[in-house]
Amino acid sequence: MSFKRNILCIGAGYVGGPTMAMIAHKCPQYKVTVVDINPDRIAAWNSDDLPIYEPGLTEIVQSARGRNLFFSTNIEAGIRESEIIFVSVNTPTKTFGAGAGMASDLQYWEKTARQIRQNACSDKIIVEKSTLPVKTAQAMKRILTCKGDDIRFHVLSNPEFLAEGTAIRDLEDPDRVLIGSNETPEGMKARETLVEIYANWVSREKILTSNIWSSELSKLVANAFLAQRISSINAISALCEKTDAEVSEVARAVGMDSRVGNRFLNASVGFGGSCFKKDILNLVYLCRRYDLKEVADYWEGVVKINEYQKERFVLNMLNAMFNSLANKRICLFGFAFKADTGDTRESPAIFVSRQLIEERAKLVITDPKALENAAFDLKDVVEWITFEEDPYRAAMECDAIAVMTEWNLYKDLDYEKVFHSMNKPAFLFDGRNILDHKALFQIGFNVFPIGKPPLTHF
Ligand code: UDX
Numbered sequence: 001m002s003f004k005r006n007i008l009c010i011g012a013g014y015v016g017g018p019t020m021a022m023i024a025h026k027c028p029q030y031k032v033t034v035v036d037i038n039p040d041r042i043a044a045w046n047s048d049d050l051p052i053y054e055p056g057l058t059e060i061v062q063s064a065r066g067r068n069l070f071f072s073t074n075i076e077a078g079i080r081e082s083e084i085i086f087v088s089v090n091t092p093t094k095t096f097g098a099g100a101g102m103a104s105d106l107q108y109w110e111k112t113a114r115q116i117r118q119n120a121c122s123d124k125i126i127v128e129k130s131t132l133p134v135k136t137a138q139a140m141k142r143i144l145t146c147k148g149d150d151i152r153f154h155v156l157s158n159p160e161f162l163a164e165g166t167a168i169r170d171l172e173d174p175d176r177v178l179i180g181s182n183e184t185p186e187g188m189k190a191r192e193t194l195v196e197i198y199a200n201w202v203s204r205e206k207i208l209t210s211n212i213w214s215s216e217l218s219k220l221v222a223n224a225f226l227a228q229r230i231s232s233i234n235a236i237s238a239l240c241e242k243t244d245a246e247v248s249e250v251a252r253a254v255g256m257d258s259r260v261g262n263r264f265l266n267a268s269v270g271f272g273g274s275c276f277k278k279d280i281l282n283l284v285y286l287c288r289r290y291d292l293k294e295v296a297d298y299w300e301g302v303v304k305i306n307e308y309q310k311e312r313f314v315l316n317m318l319n320a321m322f323n324s325l326a327n328k329r330i331c332l333f334g335f336a337f338k339a340d341t342g343d344t345r346e347s348p349a350i351f352v353s354r355q356l357i358e359e360r361a362k363l364v365i366t367d368p369k370a371l372e373n374a375a376f377d378l379k380d381v382v383e384w385i386t387f388e389e390d391p392y393r394a395a396m397e398c399d400a401i402a403v404m405t406e407w408n409l410y411k412d413l414d415y416e417k418v419f420h421s422m423n424k425p426a427f428l429f430d431g432r433n434i435l436d437h438k439a440l441f442q443i444g445f446n447v448f449p450i451g452k453p454p455l456t457h458f
Pocket residue numbers: 160161162163164165223226230263264265266267268269270271272273274275276337338339
């Protein structure tokens with residue numbers, strides 16, 4: 001069968017996999033190939049046990065796989081055959097050298113650019129999907145064109161705004177799709193090619209076009225704004241705990257102002273995920289590089305409050321439990337950085353676990369989807385941890401439960417049964433404010449929500 005276009009995506013991760021599955025699902029006329037250097041990952045994409053958990057993803061992959069969606073390790077053949085190449089490799093924060101702990105580590109991304117240059121034998125449109133520092137497209141273009149032959153590369157920026165756990169819904173019905181390009185006739189033509197792909201299912205009013213630098217910067221700024229809302233409400237949660245105000249009531253009152261809006265105002269143990277911290281630190285690094293110290297410090301505050309919130313959570317646990325956690329059994333309800341994903345990158349549960357182990361507590365970790373990742377994240381301290389899928393068994397003979405992830409299943413447990421199986425006094429620290437605190441208190445728990453007065457029996 002011949003396809004109208006051949007599309008390639010390099011990097012079969014949380015972004016590349018679902019995004020390409022959606023394009024293939026919506027556009028049977030295109031052949032979509034997803035490649036990765038990791039053969040295990042590709043094997044998993046080709047199996048019934050996909051490498052990432054995302055509601056609705058399996059159905060979409062199954063509808064298109066083998067028809068017009070293919071997963072492969074043959075990156076070079078993929079590059080040769082495709083006219084449009086999405087780059088969706090990981091860009092973690094640098095851990096070494098200049099900008100360590102802040103700037104993006106671009107080695108995977110640069111390797112990909114060189115690989116594209118070496119294998120391309122016809123003109124290509126290159127689409128940046130990974131979050132990258134502003135002006136990366138320019139560097140990409142330089143690497144691609146340095147061979148001096150007459151193959152032409154057009155680099156576009158098309159940042160991904162999907163959130164894990166709701167990726168399929170976000171891809172199916174996005175608030176907007178942003179496409180940045182050079183504003184030359186050739187750049188505009190390449191941009192139109194990409195617009196046409198999305199226009200198969202997204203209305204044209206929602207497809208925004210801009211210059212390439214605005215597009216790259218918009219991704220960082222969108223994530224910085226979202227994270228800033230969470231840090232703002234988390235900062236207020238600390239004040240609420242001192243003043244008998246209730247953070248959820250404050251958030252409701254503030255969020256009903258239509259100028260503010262009610263989303264991303266849930267106080268929590270802290271935000272996690274692969275994007276927020278990384279993107280803000282990227283923004284901070286950029287501002288510092290351009291000598292904008294005040295701007296850099298302003299945004300860095302968002303990350304600092306997030307660290308403070310996680311530290312505060314553990315200190316509250318320590319204080320509540322008579323300043324000693326040694327040999328106490330603490331059960332973590334959830335380990336993923338949010339509900340409906342198995343992803344644990346930057347999950348606040350990692351920090352909380354490590355701090356509790358520093359205090360010599362024994363941990364029991366339960367999560368419906370993230371136990372494998374949790375075991376990997378904590379592999380150096382596993383002797384302190386038991387992993388248990390069943391929340392009832394996990395809580396048994398524990399002194400405390402700490403809710404780390406807002407999985408719905410934790411809202412519906414039989415807490416009478418949980419309470420009776422625990423050591424007394426039994427503590428419950430709700431790091432997501434998802435449980436019915438008064439009911440838990442009546443059962444006998446000592447309850448410590450975020451940003452609300454604790455309910456204790458002593
Ligand atoms: C985010 C952006 O939302 C998305 O647009 C971007 O493409 C990638 O980064 P993601 O990290 O998948 O998506 O999840 P998100 O829903 O934004 O949540 C991030 C973190 O903030 C989670 O740990 C979540 O639990 C936390 N959060 C979210 C809160 O603590 N309170 C809230 O009110 C909302």
